[in-house]
Amino acid sequence: MPTCINKKLEIAIDIGHSPAHPGAISARGITEYNYNQTIAYLLQQRLLHLGFSNAFIISERNAEMPLHARASLANAKRAALLISIHHDSVQPHYLSTWEYEGQTYRFSDRYQGYSLFISEKNPEYNRSLEFAHLLGEELRSLDFIPTLHHAEPIAGENRPLIDENKGIHRFDDLIMLKDTKMPALLIECGVIVNRQEEELLASKLYQQNLVTALEHAIVRFAEVKPAVTP
Ligand SMILES: [Zn+2]
Numbered sequence: 001m002p003t004c005i006n007k008k009l010e011i012a013i014d015i016g017h018s019p020a021h022p023g024a025i026s027a028r029g030i031t032e033y034n035y036n037q038t039i040a041y042l043l044q045q046r047l048l049h050l051g052f053s054n055a056f057i058i059s060e061r062n063a064e065m066p067l068h069a070r071a072s073l074a075n076a077k078r079a080a081l082l083i084s085i086h087h088d089s090v091q092p093h094y095l096s097t098w099e100y101e102g103q104t105y106r107f108s109d110r111y112q113g114y115s116l117f118i119s120e121k122n123p124e125y126n127r128s129l130e131f132a133h134l135l136g137e138e139l140r141s142l143d144f145i146p147t148l149h150h151a152e153p154i155a156g157e158n159r160p161l162i163d164e165n166k167g168i169h170r171f172d173d174l175i176m177l178k179d180t181k182m183p184a185l186l187i188e189c190g191v192i193v194n195r196q197e198e199e200l201l202a203s204k205l206y207q208q209n210l211v212t213a214l215e216h217a218i219v220r221f222a223e224v225k226p227a228v229t230p
Pocket residue numbers: 016017023024032086087
């Protein structure tokens with residue numbers, strides 16, 4: 001029996017941060033917001049192309065939208081899944097400086113890799129976890145490796161690790177995860193303060209692979225499970 005995919009699902013894509021508050025700054029001075037936008041739009045295009053006509057970007061027209069308003073909008077639109085796109089940094093004490101094209105930037109080559117976060121305060125925690133497992137599997141099958149530095153027992157980290165192999169953590173108080181009513185996940189696509197990993201994250205091929213993993217996980221999440229007959 002062919003698998004049935006529910007392509008009507010409203011997939012909410014959140015671009016982490018905003019032009020005025022752009023998040024982390026990469027080892028070459030590029031904002032996290034810039035990287036987040038690239039992946040978010042690639043993902044939306046891919047989903048629309050696949051027939052997920054209700055895939056939408058939450059803060060497209062109002063990039064300065066506060067987090068609470070973003071969560072409310074996703075709730076009002078009855079999104080079936082929310083994915084918040086981010087790129088990662090490290091704690092400030094790990095950063096050093098280097099010169100790149102005549103400018104001084106901060107970097108740390110200590111950690112690299114992706115990480116996934118879900119919140120136990122999300123009312124759909126179990127389905128958030130289900131999606132995190134699907135995405136972790138797809139990322140691992142495309143050779144992406146998780147960083148585990150957010151689980152370090154130091155101030156600012158200490159995120160409980162749910163699945164080490166798939167890089168799934170709990171981060172209960174993230175607004176986009178706890179104030180949303182649908183399954184929700186935040187992905188740190190990679191560490192942009194790492195000089196080598198930034199080069200990968202900036203490459204079109206690597207970006208396409210990341211989006212492929214997201215796409216495959218979303219398609220599997222949208223599979224309509226056949227009703228169990230007694
Ligand atoms: Zn971020």
